Amino acid sequence: xxxxxxxxxxxxxxxxxxxxxxxxxxxxxxxxxxxxxxxxxxxxxxxxxxxxxxxxxxxxxxxxxxxxxxxxxxxxxxxxxxxxxxxxxxxxxxxxxxxxxxxxxxxxxxxxxxxxxxxxxxxxxxxxxxxxxxxxxxxxxxxxxxxxxxxxxxxxxxxxxxxxxxxxxxxxxxxxxxxxxxxxxxxxxxxxxxxxxxxxxxxxxxxxxxxxxxxxxxxxxxxxxxxxxxxxxxxxxxxxxxxxxxxxxxxxxxxxxxx
DNA sequence: ATGCCTCCCCGAGGGAGA
Numbered sequence: 001x002x003x004x005x006x007x008x009x010x011x012x013x014x015x016x017x018x019x020x021x022x023x024x025x026x027x028x029x030x031x032x033x034x035x036x037x038x039x040x041x042x043x044x045x046x047x048x049x050x051x052x053x054x055x056x057x058x059x060x061x062x063x064x065x066x067x068x069x070x071x072x073x074x075x076x077x078x079x080x081x082x083x084x085x086x087x088x089x090x091x092x093x094x095x096x097x098x099x100x101x102x103x104x105x106x107x108x109x110x111x112x113x114x115x116x117x118x119x120x121x122x123x124x125x126x127x128x129x130x131x132x133x134x135x136x137x138x139x140x141x142x143x144x145x146x147x148x149x150x151x152x153x154x155x156x157x158x159x160x161x162x163x164x165x166x167x168x169x170x171x172x173x174x175x176x177x178x179x180x181x182x183x184x185x186x187x188x189x190x191x192x193x194x195x196x197x198x199x200x201x202x203x204x205x206x207x208x209x210x211x212x213x214x215x216x217x218x219x220x221x222x223x224x225x226x227x228x229x230x231x232x233x234x235x236x237x238x239x240x241x242x243x244x245x246x247x248x249x250x251x252x253x254x255x256x257x258x259x
Numbered sequence: 260a261t262g263c264c265t266c267c268c269c270g271a272g273g274g275a276g277a
Contacts, residue, residue, distance in 0.1 A: 062275060206263090206264040208262095249276085
């Protein structure tokens with residue numbers, strides 16, 4: 001089973017980019033972030049016509065997450081537990097029902113800039129809620145994964161110019177520590193389980209020719225429970241998509257699981 | 260790099276993104 005996470009940066013503005021990618025790359029499951037659409041406005045039919053079940057959790061203007069799956073989706077939940085007053089659409093979960101069920105969590109973690117400030121506080125509070133959800137997920141001892149745009153640069157080698165990110169919310173020690181604390185519950189970060197070394201990125205800014213200079217950062221991740229990590233064959237970044245016409249500023253990151 | 264682009268809101272220009 002091939003699962004991809006992709007920050008699409010506007011599902012309506014990039015519907016052709018999305019459908020071309022789904023048709024060519026054929027993910028079994030695609031987990032989307034920044035769909036920037038309310039559920040009623042989501043181009044559901046176009047994606048269903050390509051053979052996908054569609055579950056969305058959107059809001060007006062920005063944020064928004066979705067799960068697309070060729071296999072049935074069950075037990076869909078929306079919103080990260082821990083704060084009933086949080087109206088931002090950044091979390092969706094569903095169980096993909098194949099030969100062996102897998103719990104899929106799609107997340108769009110807050111950016112947090114400028115730091116320090118209220119947006120940074122929101123990021124850290126959101127990560128504390130994520131920690132608690134991750135701990136519950138781990139205690140089930142079943143195949144599960146949390147994937148999406150984490151807005152976290154885990155290590156210096158995950159940025160082309162780490163010195164440019166020193167004071168940024170994506171790379172500040174508090175952010176990286178919060179990410180590490182979640183990983184240390186026992187999750188496997190799929191890409192680093194499969195590949196080492198620098199120059200592997202999942203985001204390049206639209207500005208200043210960042211893609212042409214390969215001035216990127218790796219901020220889109222898969223965290224797998226041990227029972228899911230046992231099924232991991234490979235993890236890769238589909239970086240070529242960034243050079244296509246009308247690209248998102250992110251590219252898809254994939255895992256292949258033995259299911 | 261005080262966001263150099265690009266999305267969304269809408270119907271001008273501002274918020275948000277990383």
